Amino acid sequence: MPNLSGQRLCVDTNVFIYLGEQHAKLGPTARSLFKAAHEGFCALVTSELTLAEVLVLAFKWDQKDLQQQYMEALSPRRSLDIIPVSSEILVASARTRAIVGGKLPDSVHTATALAAGCAVYISEDRDIRTPDGLQLVSLSNLSTMLPGTP
Numbered sequence: 001m002p003n004l005s006g007q008r009l010c011v012d013t014n015v016f017i018y019l020g021e022q023h024a025k026l027g028p029t030a031r032s033l034f035k036a037a038h039e040g041f042c043a044l045v046t047s048e049l050t051l052a053e054v055l056v057l058a059f060k061w062d063q064k065d066l067q068q069q070y071m072e073a074l075s076p077r078r079s080l081d082i083i084p085v086s087s088e089i090l091v092a093s094a095r096t097r098a099i100v101g102g103k104l105p106d107s108v109h110t111a112t113a114l115a116a117g118c119a120v121y122i123s124e125d126r127d128i129r130t131p132d133g134l135q136l137v138s139l140s141n142l143s144t145m146l147p148g149t150p
Contacts, residue, residue, distance in 0.1 A: 002120055002135055004145050008081075009037075010045045010113030012123030013053040013105075015139055020054065020069050026124065029143045033122070036146045037079035045081045047089075047112040049105060050074060083112045102129035110134055 011033070017023075019030035037044045051074045058066040076082045083089070085108060092111035093104065106128045113121045113134055121130055124139045137145070 002137065002145070004036075004042050004120065006042065007120060008043045008045055008116060008118045009033075010109065010116060010118040010121045010134075011050075012109055012121065012125060012128070013046075013050045014124045015122055016046070016050060016054050016070065016073060018124070018139065020058075020066060020073065026139050029139055029146075032146050033139075033142060034079070040079075041147055043081065044079060045083060045113065045116040045118055046074070047109050048074075048082050048084050049108050049112075050082075053105065081116065083116050085112075089115055096129075096131045100129040100131055102127075 015030050015033065018026040019034065021027070023030070034044070036042055051070070054070045054074070055067060057063075058070060074082060089108060089111045092115065093107040096102070096107045096111055097104065106125070110121060110128070110130050114131065119133065120135050120137050121128075122137050122139055122142060126138075128136060130136045
């Protein structure tokens with residue numbers, strides 16, 4: 001298990017969904033992660049692609065409160081960097097898919113993580129394929145690595 005203290009951690013879309021939808025099992029761990037970042041334990045990074053992904057069901061179900069919550073959660077702040085999808089990240093994404101395979105959104109996220117200097121990618125997606133240099137840590141295992149997590 002990696003030491004997360006002082007690290008830049010890239011956060012997958014599903015972590016925001018568990019937080020926003022107040023998932024019974026994983027919502028508390030997601031909250032603890034964002035609290036730890038807010039308190040300076042670590043810094044969080046995500047791709048701006050995350051916004052498009054989290055809003056789909058909120059729009060489909062016409063949940064205006066959830067739409068607003070995601071918009072606020074995915075606004076840049078001291079404890080969260082939103083990395084733009086640049087041509088450099090798209091090229092790195094294509095390179096990653098050529099080597100390890102996987103889905104385009106996942107490769108955009110992992111390329112973003114590496115471009116942002118992250119060594120850890122937090123996701124509950126069991127099918128995600130990460131390139132060399134990026135360690136996948138599942139949200140469900142994260143609670144043992146965060147301060148003050150029940």
